[in-house]
Amino acid sequence: MSPRTVAVVGAGPAGLMAAEVLSAAGLAVTVYERMPSVGRKFLMAGRGGLNLTHSEALPMFLGRYGAARDRLEPLLETFSPAALTAWAEALGQETFVGSSGRVFPRTLKASPLLRAWLGRLAAQGVGIEVRHEWLGWDPAGALTFATPRGAHTVQADAVVLALGGASWPRLGSDGSWTGLLEAAGAAVTALRPANMGCDVAWSPVFRDRFQGLPVKNVALSFAGQTARGEAMVTRAGLEGGAIYALSASLREAIAAEGQAELVFDLRPDQSIAQLTDRLQAPHGGQTLSSYLRKVMRMSPVEIGLLREAHGIDLPTAPGAMARRIKAAPIRLTGVQPIARAISSAGGVDWDGVDEGLMLKARPGVFVAGEMLDWEAPTGGYLLQASFATGVAAAHGVLRRLA
Numbered sequence: 282m283s284p285r286t287v288a289v290v291g292a293g294p295a296g297l298m299a300a301e302v303l304s305a306a307g308l309a310v311t312v313y314e315r316m317p318s319v320g321r322k323f324l325m326a327g328r329g330g331l332n333l334t335h336s337e338a339l340p341m342f343l344g345r346y347g348a349a350r351d352r353l354e355p356l357l358e359t360f361s362p363a364a365l366t367a368w369a370e371a372l373g374q375e376t377f378v379g380s381s382g383r384v385f386p387r388t389l390k391a392s393p394l395l396r397a398w399l400g401r402l403a404a405q406g407v408g409i410e411v412r413h414e415w416l417g418w419d420p421a422g423a424l425t426f427a428t429p430r431g432a433h434t435v436q437a438d439a440v441v442l443a444l445g446g447a448s449w450p451r452l453g454s455d456g457s458w459t460g461l462l463e464a465a466g467a468a469v470t471a472l473r474p475a476n477m478g479c480d481v482a483w484s485p486v487f488r489d490r491f492q493g494l495p496v497k498n499v500a501l502s503f504a505g506q507t508a509r510g511e512a513m514v515t516r517a518g519l520e521g522g523a524i525y526a527l528s529a530s531l532r533e534a535i536a537a538e539g540q541a542e543l544v545f546d547l548r549p550d551q552s553i554a555q556l557t558d559r560l561q562a563p564h565g566g567q568t569l570s571s572y573l574r575k576v577m578r579m580s581p582v583e584i585g586l587l588r589e590a591h592g593i594d595l596p597t598a599p600g601a602m603a604r605r606i607k608a609a610p611i612r613l614t615g616v617q618p619i620a621r622a623i624s625s626a627g628g629v630d631w632d633g634v635d636e637g638l639m640l641k642a643r644p645g646v647f648v649a650g651e652m653l654d655w656e657a658p659t660g661g662y663l664l665q666a667s668f669a670t671g672v673a674a675a676h677g678v679l680r681r682l683a
């Protein structure tokens with residue numbers, strides 16, 4: 282008897298992981314991808330150092346997924362951060378844990394890992410068809426694709442859709458699947474930017490002088506949440522890890538109120554009393570800027586930020602200055618578009634899928650990866666959930682076809 286067939290649509294981490302698990306179980310798997318090559322966003326993720334996952338304890342790790350925590354918990358227990366690390370190592374990619382607890386391949390790149398992975402998939406008999414853009418289903422229920430050679434239809438015993446979110450659309454994922462799934466009866470929450478930059482109406486002087494510079498080792502606070510890390514000044518506003526960590530709350534607040542006030546603590550490791558003490562040092566005729574540079578070791582961009590927050594005329598009294606360094610409010614006036622975000626929020630509703638990630642509205646069709654409705658900050662949580670949902674969808678297919 283010939284093996285059961287599975288069509289996986291989308292050759293990102295989620296789709297390729299589903300293909301690996303399914304082919305290892307003996308199914309005949311073909312992956313269809315609209316772009317001329319596979320894994321483009323995965324390769325892009327490797328540009329700045331491929332952060333595969335995070336080494337923190339699972340309860341803390343799960344907390345990063347906010348409202349989707351309970352849905353993802355069983356999936357992340359099945360394919361855990363440790364399992365992902367072991368998987369990469371088995372593909373010959375030694376990993377290490379960075380000082381922040383993030384896990385990277387020793388090469389920091391995605392390309393050696395992807396090469397080794399594609400080798401394994403080929404050895405397991407996985408077929409890959411690029412330049413195949415999925416357009417939906419024909420009346421007989423077959424998948425329809427646009428290809429350079431014309432329309433192509435595919436009948437399979439099961440389908441895994443792993444079409445990604447809508448950030449960086451030039452890499453292939455543009456969210457155009459949302460209408461197709463809604464037409465098929467699946468509930469989809471609108472895709473929104475996640476891990477995105479925010480807009481700030483900088484003064485022209487600050488913007489021209491400091492765009493492109495990082496403000497390092499800050500604590501940012503918003504709505505009772507605090508994130509430590511780096512914020513990057515851009516022409517449009519702010520981006521970077523500490524902003525991304527708060528991006529879900531910032532996005533919702535800006536959508537509701539048109540703005541949000543983000544508070545910078547520029548010396549998070551020192552108390553107001555300690556800073557006040559240091560600021561007792563005499564000014565000795567120096568300008569305030571050079572005094573702050575020398576006594577507080579503040580960078581020009583930090584001093585500029587203080588002026589953006591508190592006005593040009595900063596106080597010289599030690600206590601007043603210390604309080605301003607510990608709480609510099611910056612008004613955010615908008616969020617950067619989804620095309621420039623690292624990832625997406627929203628996607629296929631969890632209530633519309635069973636525990637094997639099969640669409641209730643379309644039995645035999647499974648969904649995986651960023652197209653499901655979850656979001657998380659940067660730190661390896663995005664890839665981890667993409668891989669884990671790929672594994673879960675494959676297990677769902679195996680149970681259904683058993």
Ligand SMILES: Cc1cc2nc3c(=O)[nH]c(=O)nc-3n(C[C@H](O)[C@H](O)[C@H](O)COP(=O)(O)OP(=O)(O)OC[C@H]3O[C@@H](n4cnc5c(N)ncnc54)[C@H](O)[C@@H]3O)c2cc1C
Nearest residue numbers: 291293294295315326332415445453454650651661663664
């Ligand atoms: C610049 C950048 C850096 C990142 N760095 C990290 C990082 O270090 N760590 C981390 O955890 N995450 C990172 N991410 C996020 C991570 O890359 C994504 O969350 C992950 O790739 C999502 O995997 P996926 O398989 O769900 O979707 P994708 O990787 O987006 O793959 C989906 C695939 O489906 C294809 N497709 C879409 N529609 C169709 C269609 N109609 N027909 C056929 N094919 C289709 C797309 O072309 C694409 O190849 C980064 C993202 C960006 C943009």
